Amino acid sequence: MDNLGIAYNAEESSPKAIVTSSKCYGWAGAAGMLIAYAECLLEADINPSMHMFGSCIDIDPVAADMAFIQMSLLGIAAEVVTGNTLTMQFRRVRYTPVYYLNGFEKRLADLRRFRAMRDFMRGIQEAA
Known part of the structure; x- marks a missing residue:
């Protein structure tokens, strides 16, 4: 798995924000790892x-x-994604219905923009 992140509130030991991006390297199988994470x-x-x-x-x-x-x-x-992770050649990309129903396209685009702004600001601070 790659980039599994849960931010915890130290006082309550409960999640206060969740941002996840899960990748199964080289194999999806039947998505067992992602399903196990969803169960957690x-x-x-x-x-x-x-x-x-x-x-x-x-x-x-x-x-x-x-x-x-x-x-x-x-x-x-x-x-x-149906494709080869070694050569990075992909034949098919599909998104589940919940991806569209819960607006993940916009949410992930917003997250990418936020991370780009954060990295830019860090670069400015390091240059100063």
Whole structure:
């Protein structure tokens, strides 16, 4: 997994903000790792449909189809890519319905802009 982040409130030991970007390197399988992470969020009374985004890549179209179906049925916002992670050649990219229903396209674009602004400001501080 890559970039799994949960910000905790030290006083209450409970999540106050969640930003996730999950990647299964080289294989999606049937999205078992992402589903397990969603179950952990559910156990912590956090709705993964609202607070989790998953991204997985698999070279096998059947495995990618299984991942897409499972995450769609479980209500997980995700990007499922059929392609080769070694050569970075991708044949198909699909997004689950929850990705669109919960506005993850805009939320992730806003997150990328925020990170770009943060990195820019850090660069200015280091140059000064």
